[in-house]
Amino acid sequence: MRLGRAPWLAMILAVFGAFSARAAVPPTVVATIAQIGQPLGVIAGDCARVESLLGEGVDPHLYQPTRADMKRLLAADLVLANGHNLEAGLHRALAALAERGKVLYIAETIGQERLLPWSDHHSDPHVWMDPTLWRDALTVGVARVAALVPACAQAMTARAMAFFAEMDALDAYAKAAIASIPADTRMLVTAHDAFAYFGRRYGIELQGVQGISTESEAGLARIEEMVRLLVDRKVPAVFVETSVSDRLVRALIEGAGAAGHTVRIGGTLYSDAMGAPGSYRGTIIGMLDHNTTSIARALGGQATGFSPQLAKD
Ligand SMILES: [Zn+2]
Structure with missing residues (x-):
């Protein structure tokens, strides 16, 4: 058997x-x-x-x-x-x-x-x-x-x-970093409307220039309105994104400059795409750390970075 x-x-x-x-x-x-x-x-x-x-x-x-x-x-x-x-x-x-x-x-x-x-x-x-x-x-x-x-x-x-x-x-970390920005300048101006959830979560006002056509009167009026906001509130920086054209954001900087207020590019944010695979900014944590830290620092807040890796790569 x-x-x-x-x-x-x-x-x-x-x-x-x-x-x-x-x-x-x-x-x-x-x-x-x-x-x-x-x-x-x-x-x-x-x-x-x-x-x-x-x-x-x-x-x-x-x-x-x-x-x-x-x-x-x-x-x-x-x-x-x-x-x-x-x-x-x-x-x-x-x-x-x-x-x-x-x-x-x-x-x-x-x-x-x-x-x-x-x-x-x-x-x-x-x-x-x-x-x-x-x-x-x-x-x-x-x-x-x-x-x-x-x-x-x-x-x-x-x-x-x-x-x-x-x-x-x-x-x-993001909550504390964004809250450290003075109330007047706590305004995020970006090229496209990707930051609404970020704005809601951390209490920062959003202004996007997406979809604005500088060929139309309405578009030009909207650009002028945003320039006025930047000048009146003395917002020191606006932001560009890795996956979106920065043409309109640069128009805002020029407009504010003509009105006597210097606005700079506060950083390049990751909106719809992350950084290079294998790098810290190529991770979801690193991408959000980079965005938060760049925004807080450029708008007059205090942010040390969530991870020491942010300073390294
Ligand atoms: Zn998008």
Whole structure:
């Protein structure tokens, strides 16, 4: 009997072995923006291969997928997107994959009552600008990835808790840094409307020049109005962004200068794209630290930087 069972046992072990070998290949998760892919990559560790489709300085509102992107999306076990029409050019590709249940729009898991208005059909998509909202959106993403590799669920939960504790600490830092700006100059002037969640969370007034056409009278009137605001409130700085043209922001600086008030560029902010992969500013914590610290310092507040890494790279 014993001898007779051995081949069966060998077969079962062989089948099991093949099964475990397959199960040991980590699933591939493709994130659209790095604001999703970077934190998910840290939290997944070696439990999943997490890639980001859009790189440094890329505008997700305008991005059109290449043939290589389509291949990566099709081959992915799971696609994590932002949603709320941020990835407008990827919409068709994502919709097709969503029908197969392979797409999770993480920003759309946040309750409507916590979101800000944007257009007639969509909420403001720039949810990552408020780390408390982004933590909740990422949590849903983490759960979906963990479901692909149940053996990793515990390890991923532990890494997620550590990551989110750091995001909470960053949130407390940002609150204090922005609050240190004198009330009069606590005004953030940027090239496009990406900072509404940031403004709401930390209590800084926003003025964006996006969509203003200097060809129209209404556009010119709006530029003049913003120049007056800068001059009257003695706001010392305005900001440019890595993924957006700075043409209109420079028009404001010229206008204020003509009225006798010097305004400088307070820094280049990361709005829709993060810094270079592998650098501190290429992480969600580093991006928000850079933005907060640049804004607070340029507008007369006090900010030491959330992490010493900010001064290094
Ligand atoms: Zn945007």
